[in-house]
Amino acid sequence: xxxxxxxxxxxxxxxxxxxxxxxxxxxxxxxxxxxxxxxxxxxxxxxxxxxxxxxxxxxxxxxxxxxxxxxxxxxxxxxxxxxxxxxxxxxxxxxxxxxxxxxxxxxxxxxxxxxxxxxxxxxxxxxxxxxxxxxxxxxxxxxxxxxxxxxxxxxxxxxxxxxxxxxxxxxxxxxxxxxxxxxxxxxxxxxxxxxxxxxxxxxxxxxxxxxxxxxxxxxxxxxxxxxxxxxxxxxxxxxxxxxxxxxxxxxxxxxxxxxxxxxxxxxxxxxxxxxxxxxxxxxxxxxxxxxxxxxxxxxxxxxxxxxxxxxxxxxxxxxxxxxxxxxxxxxxxxxxxxxxxxxxxxxxxxxxxxxxxxxxxxxxxxxxxxxxxxxxxxxxxxxxxxxxxxxxxxxxxxxxxxxxxxxxxxxxxxxxxxxxxxxxxxxxxxxxxxxxxxxxxxxxxxxxxxxxxxxxxxxxxxxxxxxxxxxxxxxxxxxxx
Amino acid sequence: xxxxxxxxxxxxxxxxxxxxxxxxxxxxxxxxxxxxxxxxxxxxxxxxxxxxxxxxxxxxxxxxxxxxxxxxxxxxxxxxxxxxxxxxxxxxxxxxxxxxxxxxxxxxxxxxxxxxxxxxxxxxxxxxxxxxxxxxxxxxxxxxxxxxxxxxxxxxxxxxxxxxxxxxxxxxxxxxxx
Numbered sequence: 001x002x003x004x005x006x007x008x009x010x011x012x013x014x015x016x017x018x019x020x021x022x023x024x025x026x027x028x029x030x031x032x033x034x035x036x037x038x039x040x041x042x043x044x045x046x047x048x049x050x051x052x053x054x055x056x057x058x059x060x061x062x063x064x065x066x067x068x069x070x071x072x073x074x075x076x077x078x079x080x081x082x083x084x085x086x087x088x089x090x091x092x093x094x095x096x097x098x099x100x101x102x103x104x105x106x107x108x109x110x111x112x113x114x115x116x117x118x119x120x121x122x123x124x125x126x127x128x129x130x131x132x133x134x135x136x137x138x139x140x141x142x143x144x145x146x147x148x149x150x151x152x153x154x155x156x157x158x159x160x161x162x163x164x165x166x167x168x169x170x171x172x173x174x175x176x177x178x179x180x181x182x183x184x185x186x187x188x189x190x191x192x193x194x195x196x197x198x199x200x201x202x203x204x205x206x207x208x209x210x211x212x213x214x215x216x217x218x219x220x221x222x223x224x225x226x227x228x229x230x231x232x233x234x235x236x237x238x239x240x241x242x243x244x245x246x247x248x249x250x251x252x253x254x255x256x257x258x259x260x261x262x263x264x265x266x267x268x269x270x271x272x273x274x275x276x277x278x279x280x281x282x283x284x285x286x287x288x289x290x291x292x293x294x295x296x297x298x299x300x301x302x303x304x305x306x307x308x309x310x311x312x313x314x315x316x317x318x319x320x321x322x323x324x325x326x327x328x329x330x331x332x333x334x335x336x337x338x339x340x341x342x343x344x345x346x347x348x349x350x351x352x353x354x355x356x357x358x359x360x361x362x363x364x365x366x367x368x369x370x371x372x373x374x375x376x377x378x379x380x381x382x383x384x385x386x387x388x389x390x391x392x393x394x395x396x397x398x399x400x401x402x403x404x405x406x407x408x409x410x411x412x413x414x415x416x417x418x419x420x421x422x423x424x425x426x427x428x429x430x431x432x433x434x435x436x437x438x439x440x441x442x443x444x445x446x447x448x449x450x451x452x453x454x455x456x457x458x459x460x461x462x463x464x465x466x467x468x469x470x471x472x473x474x475x476x477x478x479x480x481x
Numbered sequence: 482x483x484x485x486x487x488x489x490x491x492x493x494x495x496x497x498x499x500x501x502x503x504x505x506x507x508x509x510x511x512x513x514x515x516x517x518x519x520x521x522x523x524x525x526x527x528x529x530x531x532x533x534x535x536x537x538x539x540x541x542x543x544x545x546x547x548x549x550x551x552x553x554x555x556x557x558x559x560x561x562x563x564x565x566x567x568x569x570x571x572x573x574x575x576x577x578x579x580x581x582x583x584x585x586x587x588x589x590x591x592x593x594x595x596x597x598x599x600x601x602x603x604x605x606x607x608x609x610x611x612x613x614x615x616x617x618x619x620x621x622x623x624x625x626x627x628x629x630x631x632x633x634x635x636x637x638x639x640x641x642x643x644x645x646x647x648x649x650x651x652x653x654x655x656x657x658x659x
């Protein structure tokens with residue numbers, strides 16, 4: 001945390017500024033565009049429900065395409081929120097305190113988007129509950145628990161529920177803050193939402209335990225979710241899908257795309273909402289390093305896949321990969337390779353990973369690349385199956401495109417509403433940083449001579465990349481008092 | 482006799498509040514509770530609040546989840562309607578792992594949070610038991626029961642000595658939201 005003269009009151013004021021005031025023009029423009037997108041989603045999904053899956057460009061050979069691509073893409077994006085809030089909490093990385101709230105919100109909205117594809121793909125959404133083992137009049141004929149698709153239903157619904165609970169528990173103290181500053185109807189609404197939070201010793205004690213345990217159980221949960229998503233593919237006998245590398249490879253890809261999405265959102269958020277002092281260059285750089293690391297893991301996974309296909313000497317496996325690289329979808333394969341393997345490597349350069357515009361563009365490039373990854377995996381493996389006479393191509397219809405573009409609109413609609421009505425940064429958790437990891441506090445300690453000179457110098461050097469720290473503030477560090 | 486029910490020491494800094502706790506305790510003045518905008522580490526030990534038993538509840542709910550999840554799978558897949566898939570055993574343990582795991586996590590999370598809400602009386606629509614409106618913003622509130630501790634002047638001076646920005650004498654326990 002950077003900035004001068006920060007007090008507990010200022011933190012509350014800064015973070016609640018967008019919640020307690022009328023939204024600015026940027027918000028309205030963004031919201032209008034997002035709602036239009038969401039409307040496109042409503043139209044496309046309604047049309048799909050009305051006509052059936054025939055509204056999509058699927059055919060007998062390519063039975064899974066855009067919808068499953070979009071589903072895996074959104075679930076993957078969702079994972080970063082849980083990783084930031086859970087894994088970084090367990091590892092006591094307190095820099096997460098300023099970004100966890102918005103990242104968790106992103107998780108929830110991304111999983112909502114993902115879940116819509118599952119329901120839409122069922123074709124008869126009014127029978128969606130058939131995926132759950134409810135007693136019925138066919139026997140009872142239960143669901144087939146040997147199928148990863150059933151595991152997926154359990155995994156995604158558990159993941160959504162636990163993420164929602166985690167997010168909402170964290171929100172309670174901050175909702176109480178809004179409540180106690182508001183009047184009239186607004187106070188009443190936030191009072192109901194705050195569950196009567198009062199911040200007593202016992203409440204905070206239990207709150208911290210709950211957060212820690214939820215983090216502890218969310219960590220294996222998030223790994224299990226994408227593992228199970230990958231098993232939807234890996235347990236089949238389709239060349240290109242039937243590989244044991246899928247679970248770790250999918251999980252790394254999920255973290256990769258999720259952090260890229262967090263980066264995309266936060267870089268705008270900090271600018272528009274004036275959160276530069278809370279979401280600093282440290283966060284941006286750390287996230288870029290995570291993107292670079294997971295991007296490299298994904299790159300190694302791509303190469304391993306290729307090598308194993310060759311090494312297997314299995315005719316079908318080798319053909320699947322040859323077709324990916326040189327077949328009619330080669331453009332998608334090479335877009336994926338460029339976006340996911342080459343572009344994150346640029347983050348080895350400090351200039352690039354501390355540049356806000358470049359980071360933002362690269363984060364979008366990564367998201368595009370990760371969409372292509374799922375598209376390549378799904379469509380190229382299916383479109384040329386074991387029987388050459390049934391080989392086909394997949395062409396999306398306007399409904400396919402509408403559902404995808406529309407879901408982005410839906411996501412941003414929810415996200416912008418969240419920023420309007422709830423604090424985008426966890427107020428209580430950021431307050432913890434004021435007297436530990438804030439620049440203000442460190443300056444005070446340095447001026448009192450608490451650190452050796454070379455440590456102060458190193459700290460000063462590391463501050464140069466921050467856009468929210470002025471040269472004067474850096475110089476002040478070496479003034480002894 | 483005054484109508485004061487609670488004396489509130491309002492601190493601007495958590496360290497000052499901790500200091501205030503020490504001072505009051507040194508003078509045998511019992512502290513009712515503290516209300517803070519953020520968790521204060523180490524305050525439980527100081528106030529003698531016992532460690533939370535929520536982890537035990539979480540474990541029990543998790544264990545219940547494992548049992549229920551596994552029972553569901555066993556009942557449906559092995560007992561009620563076993564399916565013959567290529568002669569493979571219907572009791573396929575590895576396939577039972579994911580769903581059992583998910584149900585464990587689900588029940589553990591929901592059960593623990595429900596216990597937390599139940600024990601702390603948190604539910605939608607509950608009237609907040611707040612003693613000072615700024616306790617959720619920028620003030621660290623130390624509450625002393627005025628009926629139990631008669632020497633109000635001493636409490637006042639101790640709180641101010643510790644660095645309290647403001648000392649309040651409240652006639653009613655909680656802030657009215659009406």
